[in-house]
Structure formats: C-alpha cells, structure tokens
C-alpha cells in the first residue's frame with residue numbers, strides 16, 4: 241500500500257509554492273498526496289509566522305490534529321515552513337505534539353527525516369541556506385483549477401524591515417537560475433496552464449549572473465512573457481524602493497504581462513517609514529505611483545498597510561489614509577502591527593499603541609478601502625475587458641468566473657465557454673468585490 245501525505249498550507253503564496261515542492265520531494269520516496277486527512281500516515285502543516293495571530297491559529301490546529309494520533313498510533317505529524325526555526329524547541333520538547341520539524345531550506349531532507357521519525361526519533365532540520373532554490377525540482381501542482389499557478393523565482397529576503405520576521409525565518413535572499421524558471425513555466429504551458437505568478441519577497445531585486453551577463457527582473461519577466469502570447473504573467477511582490485522605470489516599460493510593452501502591481505506602502509508617514517526601515521519616503525512612493533500611471537495608464541495598484549506601528553501618532557495614521565486616498569488603491573491588505581520576537585522593532589522600540597487604538601485605526605482604514613475598491617470597480621462599468629476564465633462562478637452554475645489583467649474578478653453567463661479560454665466581457669454593473677457583465 242502506498243504511503244499518503246496530507247499537507248495543509250498557511251500564509252503567503254510562497255508557502256503554497258513550497259508545499260508543491262514538498263509534495264514532489266516526498267513523491268520520490270513513495271508518498272502520494274491525499275485530500276483526506278484521515279487517510280494520511282503523514283500530516284504536514286506548512287506554517288506562517290508573519291503575525292502572532294497566524295501562529296496562534298496554527299497552534300490551535302495542531303492541537304486538534306494531534307487527537308488523530310489517539311486513533312492511529314503510527315501517524316506522524318510534521319511542522320514545516322516559517323514557524324519551524326522560531327519554535328523548534330517548543331514544538332518538539334514542550335508540547336510533544338510534533339514528530340518532525342523542517343525549515344524552508346531543508347525540504348530535500350524530508351524523506352530522511354520522515355524515515356527517522358518512523359524509526360521512533362524526533363527529526364529536526366531548520367538550517368537556512370545561502371544557495372537552496374529547489375531549482376531542479378518540478379513542483380507537483382496542487383491547485384484545483386489547472387489554469388493559474390505560482391512559480392517561485394527567488395527565496396529569502398535581504399530587506400531588514402524593522403517589523404518583519406521573514407529574513408529570520410526564510411534566510412538571505414537568493415535568486416533562482418532563469419533557465420530553470422523558463423523550463424518550469426514551459427512545463428506549465430504544456431500542461432495547459434494559462435497564467436503564472438512569479439513569486440519572490442522582493443522581485444525587483446531578482447538577479448542572476450551568468451556567463452553572458454546579468455539577468456535582472458525586467459529581463460526575466462520579458463523572457464517569461466515571450467514564451468507564449470496566450471500565457472498571462474503576474475508577479476509579486478514589488479518593493480517601492482526598487483521598482484524601476486525599466487520594469488514599468490517592460491510591463492507596458494507586453495500585452496500578456498498583467499497590468500497590476502502589488503506595491504506595499506505599509507504607511508503613508510515618512511517618519512514611520514523611516515522607523516520601519518523601508519528606505520523610501522511618502523514622496524518617493526507617490527513618485528513611483530505617478531510613474532506607474534504615466535507609463536502603464538491602465539495599471540491596477542494594490543498595497544499592504546500596517547496600522548499602529550510603534551509610536552504611530554494620529555497624524556501618521558491620517559497620512560496613511562490620505563496616501564491610500566491619493567493612490568486610489570484597487571485593493572489592499574491591512575493589518576494591525578504585531579510585534580515579532582527577534583526583529584529590529586521588537587529589540588529597539590516599544591509596541592506602544594494600545595490594542596483598542598490599533599483596532600480603531602484598522603477599521604477606519606478598512607472602511608476607506610472598501611469605498612476605494614467600490615469606486616475602482618464602478619469605474620470599470622461600461623468598459624470591455626479580456627477575461628481569462630478560471631471556472632464556474634461560486635454562486636451559479638450558469639455563470640463563469642475569471643479575472644481581468646488588472647486582477648479583478650468578473651462573473652458572466654458562460655454559454656459554451658470553458659476555463660482556460662479568453663473572452664471579452666462588457667462590464668454592466670459591479671458589487672463591492674466583483675464585476676458583472678456579458679460576453680461581447
């Protein structure tokens with residue numbers, strides 16, 4: 241009987257991509273993925289440390305899963321990903337819930353570590369690497385739609401944002417060989433995929449030095465886009481300090497590079513940005529969005545925002561709101577600041593904004609963004625967009641759902657069209673989250 245692994249993924253898109261690498265590595269030693277947790281002999285939780293509530297959620301889940309061991313004594317449970325390094329002692333020693341702990345750069349060791357745990361030992365490897373990019377591993381695609389997929393182009397991060405745990409849990413930045421990236425994208429095209437998202441913590445600093453010179457992110461993006469005009473290319477995440485005009489011209493030049501940039505501002509106050517060690521000011525950020533609008537007029541913009549960072553005064557908060565208003569973001573992820581042990585902010589500044597103020601500021605931000613999102617969708621009414629069909633709409637079987645290049649969800653009566661096809665849709669109305677229209 242084949243062995244079965246069940247993998248549950250938390251956190252960012254990078255973790256989703258990593259889980260696919262993990263499944264591929266385990267397949268090499270006879271493990272087959274299952275979607276039914278009760279069938280599994282090995283359960284892996286791919287974890288996130290970005291905020292305290294992400295970790296709390298995983299602890300809760302781990303307690304629930306560990307009950308399964310009562311029924312199945314040989315069941316092994318592993319924690320992989322970002323919580324591994326930070327919490328290895330607690331995971332293995334104090335809580336006794338976990339058999340295997342593996343950090344994001346040690347996945348190749350998984351077969352060995354699983355074998356070790358089957359032999360009755362606790363198995364741990366949380367070493368970070370300066371080289372590992374899993375370049376040669378073909379991820380096993382776990383997405384359900386078969387239309388869009390993630391491709392990781394680099395790992396780790398060298399930006400020391402004061403609040404952020406990523407450099408500590410995922411290590412230093414390293415780029416992946418462009419040939420292996422193009423090969424992976426080609427395989428996806430052959431499998432029928434129509435969209436890839438190139439992933440990195442800071443894609444603008446992608447850099448590969450080979451014999452014929454240096455490949456930067458604009459060059460890589462262009463090469464991926466040129467593989468097939470039917471393939472849409474997205475990327476995430478850009479850093480405002482590094483996003484270059486060169487990149488913007490590359491996006492403008494290719495119809496199949498999506499006109500959407502996720503450009504996390506984090507704050508609209510230059511004083512807070514300095515404390516956050518973001519290396520740009522409010523004015524710089526505004527200059528970058530002006531450049532985006534002038535080089536790529538139809539480009540959508542989204543952001544991440546943090547409220548209640550150390551020392552944030554009411555004026556700073558208002559500057560965040562006014563920046564959001566000025567940028568007119570199409571979409572935003574907004575968070576309350578959560579102190580992470582070991583970061584610069586945790587060591588140097590006091591987490592001094594009371595929880596109730598953080599919450600108030602966050603709800604103000606969320607209500608502003610819902611107005612901006614609704615406005616951005618209203619603006620699309622009456623326009624025609626090329627939509628890549630992703631599948632049936634959640635609400636009705638007669639409707640299909642897909643996305644515009646700007647990453648907005650469109651729902652429309654599908655006729656005989658199928659997922660993976662492109663159709664032109666005239667937008668007739670919008671709700672807060674969706675554009676609704678008809679094929680023209």
Ligand code: 5AD
Nearest residue numbers: 403404504544545575576577578580
């Ligand atoms: N507290 C709150 N939000 C954070 N982020 C990163 N670290 C923290 C933290 N300590 C947010 C940032 C980042 C996104 C992925 O998560 O906005 O862009």
Ligand code: SF4
Nearest residue numbers: 251252288289290322
């Ligand atoms: Fe992704 Fe960061 Fe969370 Fe790790 S800690 S899963 S890199 S968001």
